[in-house]
Amino acid sequence: MFKLNLKIALRNLWRNRGITFINIGGLSIALAAFILVMIYAAYETGFDKSNPNYDRIYQVGRSMQDLKTNYTPPPLAQAIKDNFPEVEAVGKMKSGAFELPLFTNEGTVFTQNFLMADYSATQMFKIKPDYGLEKPKGESVSLFLPRAYMQTLFPHKKDNKPELVGLASKSAGQSGEVIGSVFVDPHSNISFDALYISNDLGKGEDYGFNNYQTYIQVKKGTDIYNLEQKINKLYQTELAKNSGNDDRFKSTTIFLDPLKNLHLKPKTGSDANYKVLISVSVLGFLILIIACINFTNLSIAQAAKRAKEVGVKKVMGAYRVQLAIQFLTEILIQCIAATVLSLIFAELVLPGFNSLFLVNLTIWQSNSSLIWQLPLILFFITLIAGIYPAMVLSGFKPAAVLKGNFQTSKQSYWLRNSLLVIQFSIAVIFITGLLIINSQLKYMRTQDVGFKADQVIYVKNIALFSDPAIFEPIREKIMKISGVKSVTVTNSIPDGSKLGTNTYAVDAKKELISFLDVDFDYFETLNIKLKEGRPFSKEFKTDAVNSAILNESATAKYGLTNPLGKTIRGCDMDYKIVGIIKDFKAQGFEKAVEPTIYTLKNPCGNPKTMIMIKIEESKMSETLASLKNQWLNINPKDGDNFRYQFLDQLYGKLFQKQEQLQSVFFAAAILTIFIAILGLFAFAKYITNGRIKEIAVRKILGASDLQIMKLINTSFFTMVILANLISWPVAYILTKKWLGTFAYRIEMPVLPFIISALITILLTIITVSLQATKAVKAKPVDALKYE
């Protein structure tokens, strides 16, 4: 029996292969999206999950009035360990973010993210160097590097003995010992590209040194809330003991943040990842559900063809449940095919997905749970997609269907209409959203940002050039290279990084404003426009001492109408304002340009290390080559490695998040409109099948083809208009909210709404007309001769 049903199912699917193809194709695309979302979700929620103590590790954080931080003082860890038996282990870590060159005669690597950890922290996070880890003795530290770095530095290394590497630059003559290589788990919250392991960290530092991350591992069944209170109390007493009457920390409390939250929604950071994950999951789920319901619709649309079979089988002695199982089997076959196809689709789009979300996922290795999840999904989509058609089809009454003039009933008409409207509403929201995102991004790309990052390179450097006099010889040497237009040095480049802030006063009016320390030719290098006054110039001896330039926002903040020559006071210095520049968007479009003061000399700022060079476009490659060749001569303190990045690329990274959003919306818009059109296709078929006789009669009465086309299209046209009307306000509110996150944005455009309406209407008319043509072209006599 099962074999026969299977055979008939396959014959049936083959006979209607057009619909079958659409059915399976639509479902598999949605399923592929869902699978991607699933492995993405599994990846995002799986950080450190391989750690056997995953559920028992917590990060200790401090909560101040308006700030939560995971920087904790080093003695706290030991105090926790000493006082609370339920804490099995404590670990401390400290990370350094500046770039440090490590070199041998064979090669050079640049560590971006080195981590110092005490021995117990490495044990807690199962960080295992390749040849094992001996507990460092006494005060000694052990340096470990990732395998790739070791390969670069020691390509011929065969043994596991420690090696020496040079640190920073050759001229500094420093070296250190590398113990060996270590595997860096990319799927862990603990990331580094150089690791120092020591017995203890922060020895001798007291409760004022909030520079360390503290992790604790608790025993099973520990009451975390209770422990949190106890640690907080301990912290308060220790604070009182150590820092006496310093009441800055009095209001600070301790909290514990579980390891499983650290990646997605740390208490001390942004939960943007979590929000992205939730919205992507909802999206994937929605698409799958809509595709399943669509599948249902397509199946029922063909019901008329199967009605006779049901009637005949029933009078031959088939129970309803047997028929229901038969239809479910057919749908199961299609779902299996869709699942297989979806895995192929998912595999195909995975590289794009990975580069979009900056992850490295694979379908099989990353998530072995897919092996049991997939059959489960298959089971559920078969149920969701199959239950309704199975019930409807198996419920046909033989007397009705065998009479010969059976028409599929009008039942569930409302359900299907609303479903179609909902599908189109979602599609319209995504299309409108996509169009508005596009316009904003286009605006951001074409709008004048106030400076030109093109052909400007940022040269990395660790030598300090805070005094213009020190930088001057270097500038002279660089300027001699042909193709170099201008050179400057600063302590922050316009790549979106936040500037330092300080209080400055003009005429006793105090304001907190940003400051940037620059060198001569800063404004020229970035082509920033001057509004009034003059730029910094070597001709004025005082510029290197106490001249300042403000931007427009700063003058506005102080309410200065005639700022030139006025004195601005801050950081124990009196500056004379010599120029006003026009605002430029160093932080991108999301934040308004901050009131900023630009000075050559600033005792409060970080040292100037970041060199920027403007190069002629036509001589770019040769100039870069010359710079590379002569760099040691130019910059003897850090000249071994000429490392540079293009400023426009760095600035372009500010757009990355929005471009990600754009891609997600693009995919969602295409998917939803595709699925909606599939649904419409089925629905139109269903409706025209039901109206074949009506169409025939109208034709006999003299209706033209066009009139009949109009007749069939009208109801669909109404539904699409309705969908547009529903989704416009939703799209308006959502995009308005999104645009609100930009300080510089377009006015809400009207065109996207009209365009998405036109797109949906056009697609609807084409789809419906394709179906209607068959009915219209059919000879009326064929439709009417039965009975």
Next chain:
Amino acid sequence: MIEIKNIEKYYASKGVKHYVLRHVTTSIKKGEFVSIMGPSGAGKSTLLNILGMLEESTYGQYEFMGEDVTTLSERKRIELYRNHIGFVFQAYHLIDEMTVYENIEAPLLYKKIGNSERKSRIADLLDRFNIVAKKDLFPNQLSGGQQQLVGIARALAAQPSLILADEPTGNLQSVQAEEIMELFRKLNKEEGITIIQVTHAEKNAQYGNRILHIADGVVKDDVQVG
């Protein structure tokens, strides 16, 4: 075999009853070959559907093989279909996706007949109706007469005691129609299968041994033939 008393069927619309059948009372004995005749819209097919339990009467009693079937669960009814009743339709109603062989096999599968028994029964039927060569063809590859032969073979496969036929020759040319009617007579005479058919043609009715004339939902005449 069949006892019906005061069967009525009407459709109520806007409070007005439209009668299809009124006060139909009759009994059909085992081994009879009954033809139901009458003009279009007289209620012939409705009566046959009620006899076949495809439709329910609005009023009246119906006993099938001594059992009251007016209120029968779907499961019980299907049991009757499996064991006692075979249907033959004007439009043949073969399943298009199944071959001739599979169409005949289907009711045996539902009846859970064993594999070897099934094979021998189908072989026997194919042989008897002279359609062995056609067994792997699909219905749309057969002529109307051949399709109806398959339809009858399918109805006989489960070895029913009653065959209900709704204008079995309505779509056939006269030569084929005669063959089918001969077949019915043979089945009735030689195997004692009770047959109830709806027909328009007086000629077809002559093959049976009893005619029920229906007009406007009422049995006008009940005559024995031959």
